[in-house]
Amino acid sequence: EEQLLESGGGLVQPGGSLRLSCAASGFTFSGYALSWVRQAPGKGLEWVAGISGSGGTIYYIDSVKGRLTVSRDNSKNTLYLQMNTLRADDTAIYYCAKDGFSNVRGWFDPWGQGALVTVSS
Amino acid sequence: DIQMTQSPSSLSASVGDRVTITCRASQSISSYLNWYQQKPGKAPNLLIYAASSLQSGVPSRFSGSGSGTDFTLTISSLQPEDFATYHCQQSYSIPYTFGQGTKLEIK
Numbered sequence: 001e002e003q004l005l006e007s008g009g010g011l012v013q014p015g016g017s018l019r020l021s022c023a024a025s026g027f028t029f030s031g032y033a034l035s036w037v038r039q040a041p042g043k044g045l046e047w048v049a050g051i052s053g054s055g056g057t058i059y060y061i062d063s064v065k066g067r068l069t070v071s072r073d074n075s076k077n078t079l080y081l082q083m084n085t086l087r088a089d090d091t092a093i094y095y096c097a098k099d100g101f102s103n104v105r106g107w108f109d110p111w112g113q114g115a116l117v118t119v120s121s
Numbered sequence: 122d123i124q125m126t127q128s129p130s131s132l133s134a135s136v137g138d139r140v141t142i143t144c145r146a147s148q149s150i151s152s153y154l155n156w157y158q159q160k161p162g163k164a165p166n167l168l169i170y171a172a173s174s175l176q177s178g179v180p181s182r183f184s185g186s187g188s189g190t191d192f193t194l195t196i197s198s199l200q201p202e203d204f205a206t207y208h209c210q211q212s213y214s215i216p217y218t219f220g221q222g223t224k225l226e227i228k
């Protein structure tokens with residue numbers, strides 16, 4: 001069974017940093033792209049970033065460029081999201097999601113259970 | 122960015138009803154449209170990909186149709202476990218974008 005498990009969420013002050021991890025199992029990790037998708041409280045879903053299976057191609061939405069960095073360690077079957085200079089509007093549940101392809105193609109299945117990030121003073 | 126608009130935003134229906142949710146893209150996305158179901162406190166779950174292909178393990182009462190800018194998700198006979206929020210998402214171009222969601226509630 002394919003599974004994703006996020007960790008690292010928490011409360012952080014504006015301007016602070018946090019690193020999320022997403023541990024994968026049940027599939028050939030390096031063979032698939034992965035994405036981070038977030039959901040602010042009571043709001044819809046927002047795709048944030050995606051990384052190819054090799055890690056060689058990365059995409060971000062404009063609002064997080066220069067502040068959030070996605071990476072992966074294929075030897076550890078783990079995806080990361082380094083979050084710097086956090087703002088209140090970054091408050092959300094962050095989900096990692098497996099793509100159906102080695103390139104970032106936007107077919108998300110499965111998803112992890114999510115990690116809550118709260119940015120507040 | 123491609124804007125995705127779902128209608129209605131919320132919907133009340135009864136077990137056994139046939140329900141249709143609509144998703145409209147701000148430009149043509151061919152058939153690059155996916156549907157997800159999300160239950161309270163849970164992660165989304167892929168139901169339909171490429172506009173009309175049923176994801177493995179998803180009941181056949183779910184179906185999708187459309188191409189270009191207009192798409193529909195249909196549940197042929199609502200079951201108690203189908204009451205949830207449904208999201209459409211375009212996978213035509215980055216940044217991938219979602220509709221605002223349609224909350225399906227019990228009447």
